[in-house]
Amino acid sequence: MTIERKPYDKGVELTVLGRIDTVTAPDLTAALMPEFAGDADQVTLNLAAVNYVSSAGLRTLLAAQKESKKRMKSFIIKNVVDEVMEVFSMTGFNDILTIE
Amino acid sequence: MFKKIRSKILAVILATALIPLIGLSAASVALLNGMKDNALSTNNELGTTASNDSAAALTAQIESDLTARASAIAESVDGKLLQIENHTRIVAAYTEKLYANPENYAARPLNYLQPGEEGTTIPHIRTAEGVEYDDILPELSLLGNASDVLDEYLVTGINVTASYIGTESGFFETVDTTASVPNRKDYDARTRSWYIGAKENAGLFWTDIFADASGRGASISCAMPIYGPDGSLKAVAGTGATMEKISEIVNTAKIGENGYAFLLNTRGEVVITPKNELITDASGALIGENYLHNSNADLQALAEAMISAQSGIKKLMMDGDDVFIAYAPLSRTGWSIGVVMPNAEVTAPVTFMREDIDGLISDSETAVNSFMSTAVTAVVISILLVLILAVILSLRFSTTISKPISLLTEEAIEIGKGNLDYTITLMTGDELEELAHAFNIMTDELKVYIGDFEKVTADKERIATELNVATHIQASMLPHIFPPYPDRTEFDLFGSMEPAKEVGGDFYDFFLADEKTLAVVIADVSGKGVPAALFMVIAKTLLKNNAQMNKTPEQVFNEVNNILCESNEGGMFVTCFMGYLDVETGVFTYVNAGHNPPVIKRVDSSWEFLPCRPGFVLAGMEDINYKPQSITLNKGDMVYMYTDGVTEATDQVEDLYGEKRLIKTLNNEIFTEDINDIIEAVRNDIVLFANGAEQADDITMLIMKYND
Numbered sequence: 001m002t003i004e005r006k007p008y009d010k011g012v013e014l015t016v017l018g019r020i021d022t023v024t025a026p027d028l029t030a031a032l033m034p035e036f037a038g039d040a041d042q043v044t045l046n047l048a049a050v051n052y053v054s055s056a057g058l059r060t061l062l063a064a065q066k067e068s069k070k071r072m073k074s075f076i077i078k079n080v081v082d083e084v085m086e087v088f089s090m091t092g093f094n095d096i097l098t099i100e
Numbered sequence: 101m102f103k104k105i106r107s108k109i110l111a112v113i114l115a116t117a118l119i120p121l122i123g124l125s126a127a128s129v130a131l132l133n134g135m136k137d138n139a140l141s142t143n144n145e146l147g148t149t150a151s152n153d154s155a156a157a158l159t160a161q162i163e164s165d166l167t168a169r170a171s172a173i174a175e176s177v178d179g180k181l182l183q184i185e186n187h188t189r190i191v192a193a194y195t196e197k198l199y200a201n202p203e204n205y206a207a208r209p210l211n212y213l214q215p216g217e218e219g220t221t222i223p224h225i226r227t228a229e230g231v232e233y234d235d236i237l238p239e240l241s242l243l244g245n246a247s248d249v250l251d252e253y254l255v256t257g258i259n260v261t262a263s264y265i266g267t268e269s270g271f272f273e274t275v276d277t278t279a280s281v282p283n284r285k286d287y288d289a290r291t292r293s294w295y296i297g298a299k300e301n302a303g304l305f306w307t308d309i310f311a312d313a314s315g316r317g318a319s320i321s322c323a324m325p326i327y328g329p330d331g332s333l334k335a336v337a338g339t340g341a342t343m344e345k346i347s348e349i350v351n352t353a354k355i356g357e358n359g360y361a362f363l364l365n366t367r368g369e370v371v372i373t374p375k376n377e378l379i380t381d382a383s384g385a386l387i388g389e390n391y392l393h394n395s396n397a398d399l400q401a402l403a404e405a406m407i408s409a410q411s412g413i414k415k416l417m418m419d420g421d422d423v424f425i426a427y428a429p430l431s432r433t434g435w436s437i438g439v440v441m442p443n444a445e446v447t448a449p450v451t452f453m454r455e456d457i458d459g460l461i462s463d464s465e466t467a468v469n470s471f472m473s474t475a476v477t478a479v480v481i482s483i484l485l486v487l488i489l490a491v492i493l494s495l496r497f498s499t500t501i502s503k504p505i506s507l508l509t510e511e512a513i514e515i516g517k518g519n520l521d522y523t524i525t526l527m528t529g530d531e532l533e534e535l536a537h538a539f540n541i542m543t544d545e546l547k548v549y550i551g552d553f554e555k556v557t558a559d560k561e562r563i564a565t566e567l568n569v570a571t572h573i574q575a576s577m578l579p580h581i582f583p584p585y586p587d588r589t590e591f592d593l594f595g596s597m598e599p600a601k602e603v604g605g606d607f608y609d610f611f612l613a614d615e616k617t618l619a620v621v622i623a624d625v626s627g628k629g630v631p632a633a634l635f636m637v638i639a640k641t642l643l644k645n646n647a648q649m650n651k652t653p654e655q656v657f658n659e660v661n662n663i664l665c666e667s668n669e670g671g672m673f674v675t676c677f678m679g680y681l682d683v684e685t686g687v688f689t690y691v692n693a694g695h696n697p698p699v700i701k702r703v704d705s706s707w708e709f710l711p712c713r714p715g716f717v718l719a720g721m722e723d724i725n726y727k728p729q730s731i732t733l734n735k736g737d738m739v740y741m742y743t744d745g746v747t748e749a750t751d752q753v754e755d756l757y758g759e760k761r762l763i764k765t766l767n768n769e770i771f772t773e774d775i776n777d778i779i780e781a782v783r784n785d786i787v788l789f790a791n792g793a794e795q796a797d798d799i800t801m802l803i804m805k806y807n808d
Contacts, residue, residue: 066671
């Protein structure tokens with residue numbers, strides 16, 4: 001898994017490439033969490049190139065969601081592929097995450 | 101190692117020292133050789149040029165010398181002949197005066213020995229046979245006046261043997277050096293060759309060389325006719341001389357070491373030579389080897405040139421010798437003088453000089469060679485010295501380098517044996533000392549590291565042991581005795597959990613919430629390891645406790661979710677499916693907290709997903725209001741519950757096992773009666789699919805069948 005960081009006018013977009021599983025989820029956590037402590041109002045996670053999210057990945061997204069609420073920032077997930085969307089639907093994550 | 105280093109150092113030192121030295125030496129030797137060759141060839145060239153030039157110069161010199169000698173000898177001989185000729189002319193002139201004016205001279209009768217008289221008179225008188233003394237007395241008395249003139253030859257100092265006058269009247273008056281010559285009456289001068297020659301020649305006449313009648317050796321005569329006033333021939337004056345003086349001039353001429361002179365007469369005969377004896381022919385003439393008729397063409401040509409009164413020099417082969425012959429004519433007699441000089445003698449100085457030069461060249465070559473060998477010896481000795489020096493130096497060097505290395509090697513071996521207290525002290529002051537220092541530091545660090553490592557290993561082993569125990573504990577917490585309720589025939593249950601590596605977060609559970617309600621639970625705690633396992637224990641306990649407090653499934657979830665959220669510092673969550681089966685009515689009421697929807701098999705149809713409202717995961721967020729769903733099961737219907745360890749099992753290329761393959765596998769087992777077989781079939785198919793890929797997640801399955 002690789003993560004590419006790109007700022008835009010309202011905030012910062014992280015583009016993830018690869019699987020988010022038990023092994024890679026800690027890396028995503030490490031990359032994602034500090035963004036909410038930064039200046040960006042908006043943190044966007046681009047999952048166009050992610051075709052698998054394990055429960056560890058879900059935990060990272062949940063933690064990010066909670067952190068964004070605490071910091072009054074918006075956390076947007078976009079370009080979710082079908083396989084991952086299925087996981088989000090099944091686990092009810094689609095109800096609590098902001099998915100575009 | 102020691103030997104290799106020593107060899108390398110030796111090689112480096114040798115190469116450094118010897119290669120330039122050998123190169124320099126080779127260049128020097130080559131240079132010397134070149135110089136030597138150059139010097140020798142130059143010397144040789146100089147020698148040859150000098151020899152040739154000298155030979156040419158010497159030859160020219162000798163030629164000119166020889167020619168001069170020939171002329172000188174010719175002149176000398178000519179001088180002698182001139183004296184004879186002059187005397188002859190004086191006698192003839194005087195006698196002619198007597199004939200011209202007889203009245204002016206008193207009669208001076210000459211003695212004439214009568215037959216039978218003994219003794220000698222000076223001058224002598226001889227008469228031809230038939231001539232009477234009285235008949236010739238007046239003429240004899242007149243010519244007696246010539247006696248003193250005839251006698252003049254004595255003062256000339258030439259080898260005149262006789263001076264004489266022969267008359268037409270038949271007598272012969274002579275003054276002879278031999279006093280014992282008797283007067284004779286049998287001598288007719290008019291028949292002698294000198295008389296005939298002068299008479300015919302009507303002038304001065306030289307005879308050939310002949311043997312003297314009185315035995316005095318080779319002789320020659322010069323004759324001059326005497327005419328009377330009327331022009332008639334009256335007499336002939338003659339002078340005879342031996343060739344002694346002339347022969348002496350010719351024969352004693354010193355021509356180099358082996359050269360000689362010779363005299364060639366008008367017929368091309370060698371008449372005077374120190375080489376050969378002359379012979380006398382029938383007429384008394386002396387003859388020698390005739391060059392004009394010689395088989396040697398060069399000698400013929402020489403003779404022709406000589407009798408033609410030419411002078412010059414020729415180089416030719418004579419009697420097998422290469423000789424120079426210079427020649428010059430006499431101005432009288434028509435003779436010619438030849439001077440012979442062997443070429444070997446002419447060029448001898450050149451040969452000597454050449455030998456000298458060759459000797460010098462050879463000497464210089466010897467000197468150069470000796471110098472060269474000295475130089476080469478010096479080079480070889482230098483190379484040997486450098487060699488010895490290099491070996492000594494390299495031994496010294498290698499010892500100073502290799503000894504510390506040997507010590508270090510010992511230390512390394514000691515360390516290898518595990519003796520970490522071994523230290524080494526080197527005071528070489530170079531990199532080796534640093535290396536030794538580094539070795540010591542390494543040993544110390546190894547000591548610390550090995551200590552740490554032992555501790556960590558012990559810790560790890562302890563943890564692993566404990567985790568292993570935890571895994572067993574976790575497994576034992578799940579109901580694992582089947583059939584669980586042997587006396588309850590309304591339902592069958594079978595469950596299994598295979599942890600991935602260590603303790604995991606999956607669990608299943610079933611219990612009787614009340615007498616007629618069977619509760620089934622399957623859940624997956626996010627993450628793995630001890631935290632997940634502990635969270636699982638909490639979740640499992642809370643669920644069971646709440647379910648047995650007469651609460652509906654959704655009430656249980658609502659309650660448990662909030663409790664879990666309260667103490668969820670780790671941000672964990674649980675996906676969970678829980679259903680209540682009313683064993684009497686078959687109504688199956690269930691709630692889902694983000695878990696994989698179970699699969700249901702109605703008796704009269706195939707396996708299909710149970711319609712599930714996806715609720716949010718447990719422990720994710722507080723105050724979630726879970727919604728229940730329910731269906732009514734018929735007898736024989738089965739519900740198969742599982743975790744994502746089933747559908748997300750991966751093969752070697754990380755493809756997912758997937759829900760479609762799960763349904764297909766389940767449908768292949770439609771006709772089986774034993775629910776154990778269904779779980780076994782799915783597990784086998786997963787193993788088949790994984791094809792050796794490592795199991796990444798817990799694989800947990802629970803199947804429930806509602807019975808008749």
